[in-house]
Amino acid sequence: MPHDHHDHDHLSPSGHPYRKDQDHPLSYWQTMEIAVRELLVEKGVTSDAEIMAQIDRMDARSPADGARVVARAWTDPEFKARLLADASAASREMGFDIGALRLIAVENTAQVHNVIVCTLCSCYPRNLLGLPPDWYKQRAYRSRVVREPRKVLREFGLELPDDVTVRIHDSTADMRYIVLPRRPDGTEGMDEAALAALVTRDAMIGVGVARMPG
Amino acid sequence: MSEFDGHRWHDMGGREAGAIDLAQHDYALWEKRVDALMVLASEKGHFTVDGLRRALEDMGEQAFETMSYYERWIAAVNQNLLEAGVYTIEELGRRMEEVQARGATYGEAAEKRDA
Numbered sequence: 001m002p003h004d005h006h007d008h009d010h011l012s013p014s015g016h017p018y019r020k021d022q023d024h025p026l027s028y029w030q031t032m033e034i035a036v037r038e039l040l041v042e043k044g045v046t047s048d049a050e051i052m053a054q055i056d057r058m059d060a061r062s063p064a065d066g067a068r069v070v071a072r073a074w075t076d077p078e079f080k081a082r083l084l085a086d087a088s089a090a091s092r093e094m095g096f097d098i099g100a101l102r103l104i105a106v107e108n109t110a111q112v113h114n115v116i117v118c119t120l121c122s123c124y125p126r127n128l129l130g131l132p133p134d135w136y137k138q139r140a141y142r143s144r145v146v147r148e149p150r151k152v153l154r155e156f157g158l159e160l161p162d163d164v165t166v167r168i169h170d171s172t173a174d175m176r177y178i179v180l181p182r183r184p185d186g187t188e189g190m191d192e193a194a195l196a197a198l199v200t201r202d203a204m205i206g207v208g209v210a211r212m213p214g
Numbered sequence: 215m216s217e218f219d220g221h222r223w224h225d226m227g228g229r230e231a232g233a234i235d236l237a238q239h240d241y242a243l244w245e246k247r248v249d250a251l252m253v254l255a256s257e258k259g260h261f262t263v264d265g266l267r268r269a270l271e272d273m274g275e276q277a278f279e280t281m282s283y284y285e286r287w288i289a290a291v292n293q294n295l296l297e298a299g300v301y302t303i304e305e306l307g308r309r310m311e312e313v314q315a316r317g318a319t320y321g322e323a324a325e326k327r328d329a
Contacts, residue, residue: 026314026323029285030244034324035309036292037247039301046254054250119227121267122283131241131249135234137283143231155234170227173263 057097061130065096066178067199069128070210071192073105074183087178091128098127100174107180108206112165115153115206116177117145123171125178129201136205146170156207179206187213223275244320245284252291261294269293 040046069091073080083090087103103125106114118124119142124132135141145152149166153159160166169177181203187195190213202208241249256262269290277286296303316323 024320025318026320027285029281029288030320031310031313031323032292032306033244033248033251033288034313034320035306036288036295037251038313039305039309040251040255040295043300045258045260045300046251050254051247051250054253055246058246058249058253117227120224121270133236134238135236138235139226139278140231140234142226143229144234146227147229152234156236173267 058126058131061127063129063199063201063204064196065130066125066128066201066204067196068192069094069096069178070180070199070204071196073180074187074195075192080180083180096128101127102175103128104169104175104177105180106167106169106177108182108209110164110182112167113160113206114167114169114177114179115145115149116169116171116179117142118171119143119146120170120172123173123176125176125204128178129204133201153207156202158208179204181206181210184210184212222271223278224271241284244324248284248288248291252287255291255295255300260298260300265294265297266290 037051041048041051069083069087072094073083079090079093082093083105084107087105088098088101090105091098091103106116108114116125118136122132122137124136126132141152146168149168150160153166171177181199183195184198187198194213198211198213200208200211203210252266256266266287267290270286273281273286273289277289281289292306295301296306313323316325
């Protein structure tokens with residue numbers, strides 16, 4: 001096996017350096033992870049190589065993927081229409097693997113600001129944005145963003161005018177949202193790649209807005 | 215004990231809660247492995263994301279407060295795999311003992327058996 005380890009070379013089976021937690025005392029749940037993983041490999045459910053590949057695939061996902069989709073929507077009105085009609089299909093068009101889940105893009109306008117949450121668990125558009133930030137999974141955000149959204153947004157540094165409607169979208173396991181932020185003023189001449197650099201993770205969750213150019 | 219208000223513990227929307235903690239941690243290798251096992255085992259049809267959620271919700275609020283995210287996930291993945299009959303609880307118990315005997319750190323214990 002190309003990735004198989006050699007004793008004490010300080011690389012994980014995926015070929016990456018061990019993180020610091022490798023040296024911490026083994027916990028009960030880590031023991032379970034190792035045992036479950038080995039049993040799954042031995043039973044032929046998966047393989048070490050497949051697990052490595054899945055970790056690499058997940059590591060490769062980041063908000064930069066979602067930012068490319070947003071920038072395309074900002075520059076191509078027909079793509080934007082397709083994105084708002086079916087975000088899964090439009091994202092696949094750009095080569096992103098969206099899996100079985102239904103992805104819905106919600107558009108911010110001068111009148112409406114959208115925010116996403118999963119009040120029941122931690123559902124997140126992980127195939128386009130990578131793994132969620134810790135706060136997205138925690139009680140404070142999940143409980144409060146649907147109760148006092150403007151106050152929560154202020155904690156993220158976002159103050160919205162009173163006449164802007166704030167709309168919170170509660171995700172489920174099979175149906176996940178992504179916010180299409182407003183294109184900032186003063187970006188008229190910019191190309192897609194430059195525009196994508198303005199699109200932050202928080203803007204696509206709705207707890208922020210796209211960066212101003214320059 | 216308070217009366218049931220129609221929301222199970224995980225149904226958190228609309229409740230009062232404290233300030234949002236914006237601190238971020240990097241995922242450890244073992245956590246990424248748990249994530250990968252969830253995706254792969256469900257892709258192969260051994261359980262669904264609903265099965266994962268059911269196990270997570272049935273763990274109760276105590277687990278949410280005391281265990282980390284991927285600790286809860288491996289517990290839920292394991293429960294679903296046991297229910298699906300992928301391995302038995304005896305096999306799991308034996309393997310966990312073996313893993314524990316390999317060393318005191320994750321790095322040592324994860325270094326496989328096959329010599």
